[in-house]
Amino acid sequence: MSDFRDGVIDYISETFKLEDEILKDIIKQQSLASGPMMNIGPDQGKLIELLIKIHKPQRVLEIGSYFGYSAVWLARALKSNLAKAGENAEIEDREGVLGERVAERTSLRQYPLLTCLEKSSKQVPIIKANLEKAELDSIVEVLEGDAFDFLKKQSANSFDLIFIDADKTNYPTYFTFAEKILKSGGLLLVDNVLGLYNSEVLDPDNNDHRISAIRKFNTMLANSELFDSAILAIQSGLAIAVKK
Numbered sequence: 001m002s003d004f005r006d007g008v009i010d011y012i013s014e015t016f017k018l019e020d021e022i023l024k025d026i027i028k029q030q031s032l033a034s035g036p037m038m039n040i041g042p043d044q045g046k047l048i049e050l051l052i053k054i055h056k057p058q059r060v061l062e063i064g065s066y067f068g069y070s071a072v073w074l075a076r077a078l079k080s081n082l083a084k085a086g087e088n089a090e091i092e093d094r095e096g097v098l099g100e101r102v103a104e105r106t107s108l109r110q111y112p113l114l115t116c117l118e119k120s121s122k123q124v125p126i127i128k129a130n131l132e133k134a135e136l137d138s139i140v141e142v143l144e145g146d147a148f149d150f151l152k153k154q155s156a157n158s159f160d161l162i163f164i165d166a167d168k169t170n171y172p173t174y175f176t177f178a179e180k181i182l183k184s185g186g187l188l189l190v191d192n193v194l195g196l197y198n199s200e201v202l203d204p205d206n207n208d209h210r211i212s213a214i215r216k217f218n219t220m221l222a223n224s225e226l227f228d229s230a231i232l233a234i235q236s237g238l239a240i241a242v243k244k
């Protein structure tokens with residue numbers, strides 16, 4: 001990412017106070033660890049939060065969680081929606097329909113609101129600890145293993161929102177699963193659709209297998225009759241698509 005873009009993101013993040021101590025600490029954990037920085041940007045996190053508040057998904061799937069930075073953004077938005085639903089329920093309660101309120105709450109909590117899929121056994125306890133610190137663990141399940149083992153077992157129309165941010169080589173395959181397991185009207189969000197660090201998809205000489213897979217994914221999404229979609233040039237590209 002260029003210095004200019006970094007400066008802009010820092011400006012937005014500081015002006016709108018996008019990151020609290022929990023999110024800043026997750027970034028710090030990554031910088032102290034030996035691996036790369038791979039989290040979404042705070043500007044993307046805020047955009048995803050707003051999309052969740054507008055779209056109000058009940059079941060969300062994240063493929064690729066790393067330290068849990070994006071999971072915290074996703075789960076906080078879901079928790080905020082849950083609190084709002086709770087407020088409405090209390091109003092109904094005062095009007096004397098207690099039985100309906102209890103039934104509604106029970107159906108909301110029959111499953112975790114967010115399922116995080118993470119292959120690395122080293123990362124899973126870190127993700128869980130960060131979600132616990134953020135008091136989000138009660139609405140999130142973190143599943144260790146290859147995402148495909150989970151995806152193969154899912155029925156059609158299971159999720160209201162899917163966020164893909166795992167190994168880029170498999171983006172085309174993740175897309176074919178998303179076509180099936182996302183509900184009609186559901187939202188598909190995919191990070192790094194312009195590149196790994198910048199906009200490498202534009203460079204015709206870049207034949208890195210991950211970049212080729214991202215290009216293939218973009219073509220599939222653009223040509224899909226199932227999705228209405230766009231790519232936002234935010235960080236290294238975020239695809240937003242609604243399943244028709």
Ligand SMILES: C[S@@+](CC[C@H](N)C(=O)[O-])C[C@H]1O[C@@H](n2cnc3c(N)ncnc32)[C@H](O)[C@@H]1O
Pocket residue numbers: 038039040063064065066067068069070071117118119120123145146147148165166167
């Ligand atoms: C880019 S990082 C995720 C960053 C995270 N979404 C965030 O913004 O904080 C990608 C993660 O996907 C995981 N991953 C890669 N291939 C996977 C697979 N087949 N199944 C599940 N997780 C996978 C990696 O271990 C890594 O932690």
